[in-house]
Amino acid sequence: MSTSPTISPTNVAIIILAGGSSSRLGKPKQLLQYQQKTLIKHAVKTALQTTAKPVIVVTGFLNEELVVELENERVQLIHNPDWQEGMGSSIRTGINALGKFETVTEIDAALMMLCDQPLITTEHLNCLITQFYADKRSMVVATAYAETKGAPAVFDKTLFPVLEVLSGDKGAQWLFKNYEKELKVVAFESAAIDVDTEEDYLRLIKLSGNNNP
Structure with missing residues (x-):
């Protein structure tokens, strides 16, 4: 699927959630x-090559380390002081930060992505954005994989007030059910590869065809 040339770079913001402590x-x-990059830099590079702008990284546990790691990247880093609450608090932090941008009135949606899905491609992110604009009724466009729906996902700006009050470890997946009629999906099976455990990481390295990170 090709990227739509009519999408303005300022219509969709990307929020990369990177606040957790990786306890597992x-x-x-x-x-x-x-592939010679950290997972967070890999996610940032993927996001920066899309049609979306701005790109926000929500930090938490590793705030100082990520500030250093991303100091030369064209991203806005926002610290979530409540990162221990879970993903919901990082989504809330990202959306609240987005509301303070001067260009917020021009933004149509936010694309939420994680830092631990390194097989996600720029092309897939652009496909999500394209699908969002292709159907005027779309309020959520999620990634479909492994018989589920999840991140990365695009959320219409009308849902920002809901995302702004998320708390605890409650993510945004419940919105998929609440807005099922307005939900669209884009299949991308490689989204199932994430890194939560050492076994996940070793599997990722094996899939990359390289025995060394």
């Missing part, structure tokens, strides 16, 4: 190496 992994997943 036992070490910061954001700084794991994959």
Whole structure:
């Protein structure tokens, strides 16, 4: 699927959620190496090559380390002081920060992505954005994989007030059911590859055809 040339770079913002402590992994997943880049830098590079703008990175546990890691990237870093609450608090932080941008009135939607899905491509992110604009009724466009729906996902600006009050570890998946009639999906099976455990990371490295990170 090709990228629509009519999409303005300022219509969709990307929010990369990178606030967790990677407790299941036992070490910061954001700084794991994959194809000569850290996972967080890999996600940022993928996002920056899309039609979306701005790109926001929500930090938390690793705030100082990520500030250093991304100091030369064209992203806005926002610290979530309540990162221990879970993903819901990072989504809330990102949306609240987006509301303070001067160009917020021009933004149609926010694309939420995670830092631990390194097989996500720029092309897929652009496909999500294209699908969002292709159907005027779309309020949510999610990624379909492994018989489920999840991130990355695009959320219409009319849902920002809902996302702004998320709390705890409650993500935005419940919106998929609440807005089922306005939900569109774009299939991308490789989204199923994420990094939550050491086994996940080793599997990723094996899939990349390289025994070394």
